[in-house]
Amino acid sequence: MRDKPDQGQEPKLAGPQTEGRPEGTRIAKFLARAGIESRRGVERMIEAGRITVDGTRLTTPAFFVTGNERIAVDGNVVEAAQDTRLWRYHKPTGLVTSHADEKGRDTVFDAMPDDMPRVISVGRLDLNSEGLLLLTNDGALARKLELPKTGWTRTYKVRAYGQTDQKRLDRLAKGVMLDGRRTGPIMATLLPGSGNNVWIKVQLTEGKNREVRRAMESIDLQVNRLIRTSFGPFELGGLAKGALAEISGRQLRAAIKAGPHRQRRAQAEDDKDKVKVKSNPDKAKPSWNKAKPNRGKAKSDRSKAKPSRGRNADH
Known part of the structure; x- marks a missing residue:
């Protein structure tokens, strides 16, 4: 988005389009395809009042665009998807x-x-x-590859403080309870080594909030280094x-x-x-x-933009 932010009077508000079947693509899908955010991320941006179409601020994701409109995020005009x-x-x-x-x-x-x-x-x-x-520059692709149902395995090499054996690690294959829900299977393999730390190969197909670290904590291991070695x-x-x-x-x-x-x-x-x-x-x-x-603004200004929290979280 190279255009300067729109300035002037406060934009009008736009609700859902209700007359017949609108032409075009849903705004969330359009902006995800343009690499702005995932669809859910775009929906959160709409809720925060950050998106306008032809100078009108959106209040709902139930809005269709053709690409011929002037679509802006935080006043910056969005370019067509690449x-x-x-x-x-x-x-x-x-x-x-x-x-x-x-x-x-x-x-x-x-x-x-x-x-x-x-x-x-x-x-x-x-x-x-x-x-x-x-x-990626494609929000829809990012969302697709993140989903557990896509089935792409994430592989990590983990160093943790403590001692364990393969039998204990095998218990993780049934998943662990985190935040009131059981995770998917976590496949963990003990790697050769000795000393106060152990090295473990960990594989899973989802990416919940700090899942690898918390899974290791559930068997009394404290992760002190985590390296993702592959994704799918x-x-x-x-x-x-x-x-x-x-x-x-x-x-x-x-x-x-x-x-x-x-x-x-x-x-x-x-x-x-x-x-x-x-x-x-x-x-x-x-x-x-x-x-x-x-x-170019100070970090204090940058900090006003809240990071997305709904997507797959940290490990």
Whole structure:
């Protein structure tokens, strides 16, 4: 969104369209396809009064658009959707997976190179977690890949303080009770090693709030390092910390077509496609179009934008 924010009088309010069957696409789907947020994220933005169509502020997601309208988020005009793209990113520790952090901490998106389009993450990795994070410019794709029913396995290499054995880890295969509900199966394999810490390979198909860490706590293990090594058919491989590698459209289409039961390991075709992200997030000012106020403002201003909480949460 390159246009300057709309200014002037307060926009009118727009409710649901009620006359006949509206033409076009639901606003949430349209903005998700444009890479603004997931559909649910867009719905929350509408509730917060952040989206306007032709100068009228939306009050409901039951609104259809054709793409010929002037659609704006926080006053910034949304550009038409681009071809779907997907990247592997080696997230280091110390970055928040959010477009804006209420505590003013550095985010994954602050660290993107200047020529990176606006992207959102497929799921999340928390501040102290590292490893593979998938990024896409297509909110609908992000939502699809996050859903447990899609069946893509997340694999982690976990270091934890304490002692355990395989029999104890096998209990996690039945799931664990977290926040009053039982999780899906958690497959955990004890890796060779000795000392005060143990290394464990963990696999699951959902990404609830800090699920891996909390599952380990349920068997008296304290996670002190968590590395995501793969997400579905895509692996971290030798991707350097802070680096990006775009996944080709052919590989993405093949991976989705293959489905969870025939996942094929898909890597970026050539290591020369890897792009090193700027090492200082404060100096890496992204040039992609943003659906929010200028990042050049102080962090106290940025903190007003609340991060999305409804999507798959941290590990």
